[in-house]
Amino acid sequence: MKTVSSIILIWMVTSTASYERGEEESCDEVKFVTREQWKARPPVRTTPMALPVSHIIIMHTCFGACDNTPLCKRNVKTIQDYHMDDKGWWDIAYSFLIGGDGRVYVGVGFHNVGEHTINYNDISIGVAFLGNFDYMIPTVEMLNATKELINCGIKNGYITPSAEIHGQRDATCTNSPGNNLYAEIKKWDNFIGGRLPLYHCCADHKKG
Numbered sequence: 001m002k003t004v005s006s007i008i009l010i011w012m013v014t015s016t017a018s019y020e021r022g023e024e025e026s027c028d029e030v031k032f033v034t035r036e037q038w039k040a041r042p043p044v045r046t047t048p049m050a051l052p053v054s055h056i057i058i059m060h061t062c063f064g065a066c067d068n069t070p071l072c073k074r075n076v077k078t079i080q081d082y083h084m085d086d087k088g089w090w091d092i093a094y095s096f097l098i099g100g101d102g103r104v105y106v107g108v109g110f111h112n113v114g115e116h117t118i119n120y121n122d123i124s125i126g127v128a129f130l131g132n133f134d135y136m137i138p139t140v141e142m143l144n145a146t147k148e149l150i151n152c153g154i155k156n157g158y159i160t161p162s163a164e165i166h167g168q169r170d171a172t173c174t175n176s177p178g179n180n181l182y183a184e185i186k187k188w189d190n191f192i193g194g195r196l197p198l199y200h201c202c203a204d205h206k207k208g
């Protein structure tokens with residue numbers, strides 16, 4: 001009997017995953033690529049996010065730079081496989097990913113807690129640019145897509161209008177989002193640089 005109820009519980013947790021809610025349908029300005037479109041695996045589990053969030057953390061993936069949609073889709077899927085199979089996480093780590101094609105790839109989305117920034121996962125949306133922005137320059141399209149994504153989140157009540165924008169390096173010991181991308185987000189309204197109160201350094205987050 002215990003086993004049966006555990007199985008039912010697991011089924012309930014996984015089947016209430018809210019990817020079907022479709023943040024991708026709620027904003028015309030954002031060119032979303034849905035999980036279905038990039039052929040995401042279902043999450044092992046999900047944790048619902050308490051919305052609206054008050055922080056947005058910008059990061060880069062280092063690997064997986066792409067300039068066209070078929071390649072971006074493949075790279076996002078490879079990142080999900082890496083996070084689930086090698087890192088042992090429940091899903092792809094990021095809330096959203098920004099492709100060099102100017103599209104927004106739905107990771108765990110607005111409605112679920114990601115696995116990107118220790119101490120900030122349950123209070124922030126993690127937006128990851130595909131590529132290494134110590135070397136690459138973020139395009140106008142990528143920056144625009146990110147701003148429109150944030151506007152979309154605010155419009156739908158998922159992000160507070162006054163939400164603070166940070167680079168991942170402000171929260172943990174990493175060079176992410178890379179010097180070139182960090183230089184761009186510094187110019188944005190609501191950007192707050194410098195070490196965050198819950199800054200945490202751990203071996204697992206040193207890379208990037």
Ligand SMILES: *[C@@H]1O[C@H](CO)[C@@H](O)[C@H](O)[C@H]1NC(C)=O
Nearest residue numbers: 029143144145146147148151
């Ligand atoms: C993004 O680009 C579109 C099309 O060029 C433009 O209309 C819009 O104002 C831009 N959004 C932002 C936030 O800059």
